[in-house]
Amino acid sequence: MGDTPDGTTPVHEPTLDEQIAVYQREFQDLDPQVEKVVSALSRLNRRMNVAYGRQTAALGISNAEWEVLKALVISGAPYRMGPSELAKQLGLTPAAMTHRIDRMTAEGLVTRERDESNRVRVIVELTDEGRSKWLDAMRAATVFEEDLLQDLSTAERGVLGDMLTRLLDRVEDLQSPS
Amino acid sequence: MGDTPDGTTPVHEPTLDEQIAVYQREFQDLDPQVEKVVSALSRLNRRMNVAYGRQTAALGISNAEWEVLKALVISGAPYRMGPSELAKQLGLTPAAMTHRIDRMTAEGLVTRERDESNRVRVIVELTDEGRSKWLDAMRAATVFEEDLLQDLSTAERGVLGDMLTRLLDRVEDLQSPS
């Protein structure tokens, strides 16, 4: 009972609503509306990372490297940051950053040099090739993102962006209650 | 210029709007509305994972283990799944799943036994302790989640859940265009 005729297990990945129904049975004071939002966020993010991973792999870089390229571009010209600052923004330890920069330097995506005015600091700078890779990845990403949002009207996109921004502000408050 | 008086770099993690402003300068045909949604999703998820990580660590388990507990609970009573199915749902390789189950078995969160009706298969089953840990984690998580959404009205929560569900449906279509 519950088994398919050929004896294999159904494997029926539960839908979001099925998941929430089970949660409600198992955990009485669950707010299904809240749970739907956070579970959708979680699932969505897993799927999006898979999509981005495929795109960056097609360009010969990893998702991890793309994160570094993004951070450098976001910092604005002249596209320079210290390893610690990069690590903080990406949520990595400085040690991991050291190795990642090693690899990206070997691949010509960034350069690493000592700051002559303060020789303790190191400056990681985007190369032209790194900038070009960022652009390639960005082009692929925006196509996917536009596709992802295609069922939402312009007004809905605005509302969604707005609500997500409020959640982001809230979570930042919760984490650094300065 | 741009440096703070004490000579340290400003480090000023760019806000979401600053990030998008830079992107627009660097990449002309960017739709800022779309970018705001996806960048907010990405940032939000990083922050939420940090929050969940702290909570699970306080309970003596890892976020990775919590993912397994969730998948088993969601599968419903009697809380049994095969390693491959678990791996597929969590986005891991079967090899990684083997090791994760090793650890969780050692910690008493799950049991692993061969399926007697088909001795190729392995059945991973939640223990009472595993179920109890899931409940503890769930209690902590829902407090955080309620806190996260506190600025949104009930109506807004509904709209948000609805839009996210539509995005989820869309990304699933894009990835398995059966």
Next chain:
DNA sequence: GCATCGAACTTTAGGTATGAAGTCTTCAGG
């Protein structure tokens, strides 16, 4: 101006992931 403290990065040791190869069980044919 020398010593100490602190900051920024790197190195090392250990854990967890991936990908490929290996083992064991089941099923279908000859």
Next chain:
DNA sequence: CCTGAAGACTTCATACCTAAAGTTCGATGC
């Protein structure tokens, strides 16, 4: 039966991350 093929899990080699110790440079106090 016995063989070969396919499926499910595990093992092995390698890669990348974390935590902690180490190194180097700069700033402060005497």
